[in-house]
Amino acid sequence: MKYSNTIQFKMAIAISISFLLSNCTVSKRTNEPLGLKESYKNSFLIGAALNGAQIDETDPIVAKTITHEFSAITPENVMKAEIIHPGWDIYNFNYADKLVALGKKYQIAVNGHTLIWHSQLPEFAKRINNSDSLRYYFENHIKTLASRYDGKIASWDVVNEALNEDGSLRNTIFLQKLGPNYIVEAFRLAQKAAPNTELYYNDFNIENPQKRAGAIDMIKKIQAAGVRIDGVGIQGHWQVNKVPFNNIEESIIAFSKLGLKVMFTELDITVLPNPWDSNTADVNMKAENNAYFNPYTSGIPDSIQQIFTKTYIDLFALFLKHKKEVTRVTFWGVNDHQSWLNDWPIKGRTNYPLLFDRNSKPKDTYYNILDLPKQIQ
Ligand code: XIL
Secondary structure, eight states, X not given: OHHHHHHHHHHHHHHHHHHHIIIIIBOTTTOSBOOHHHHTTTTOEEEEEEOHHHHTTOSHHHHHHHHHHOSEEEESSTTSHHHHOOBTTBOOOHHHHHHHHHHHHHTOEEEEEEEEOSSSOOHHHHTOXXXXXXXXXXXXXXXXXXHHTTTTSSEEEEEEOOBOTTSSBOOOHHHHHHOTTHHHHHXXXXXXXXXXXXXXXXXXXTTSHHHHHHHHHHHHHHHHTTOOOOEEEEOOEEETTXXXXXXXXXXXXXXHHTXXXXXXXXXXXXXXXOSSSSOOOOTTOOBOOOGGGOOOTTOOOHHHHHHHHHHHHHHHHHHHHTTTTEEEEEESSSSTTTOGGGTSSBTTOOOXXXXXXXXXXXXXXXXXXXXXXXXXX
């Protein structure tokens, strides 16, 4: 009797373990722990920005992280004009093509970043000083890229960062030489050249009310012109103690009311001191390094790590609450080692903004985010 009870007990334990494994933390297909893309597959795509070495799959650990965790990828730099279009009629598609092939190989959605942006322009384009030449550049650039990758990539950030903080149009070379209608024109050209690709507007701080109002005006103008815009990307470069949760939620609602998909396209959370009072992600703003601004060269204190984790949990809980409106959440980088925040806005700092550490090892934060969909549903 005693013996048979023990056997029954052991069987019951075995059955419970296999049930737990197959239903909770381990996928049946591969027996590997679930990755983010699997855990969030009924909610939204989970993406990462990739640099050149990652597109080349140089480091096997990082390559594994990318294919296991992410259902979307964005090129961190290789589709920007300064790289892909270095001369009037010279295009360098090498890495962009490789990125598209990587997406195809692993069935990962590719978001093209970005067609029209005032930063990271090639030298020849920066020097253009008349409207006709700039219009030639603008049309040629959009047509060439949008048609080459039509249907091969899921989406384009057609225009990036066209707004000031007060919601007015940023005084870029495009505004100066082509006039305020250039944004509608960019979407019109992209729509024509890429009928099978979704078209997005992308910017930082557009969750803030004034800038959001400017974005809404701009989107309404595009729609009123009968031109297609499918979504809006809120970049999401935030500071650990200052994530504007209410503004983010209001923005998800406001943008989706316009019939648009809402994405968080460049998510990272800095833990380092900010040299300015305001939050910005303007790549052209720079400050000087000193010890005060670079306090965690050999690791961050537990107290900060805990706030960081809590911030990510609160953010993803908000995204999950709005999973009907939010279609993608992309991190701006795979791991802390790669993050642009080690060098911006101050060069040579040690930052910790992502879910994977400098060795691409998942942080506790990662496991909390991984489990969240199960806990919330
Ligand atoms: C950044 C890249 O991560 C850096 O490698 C590069 O030196 C500068 O640009 N907003 C954007 C991104 O839309 O393209 C920027 O990426 C970060 C801010």
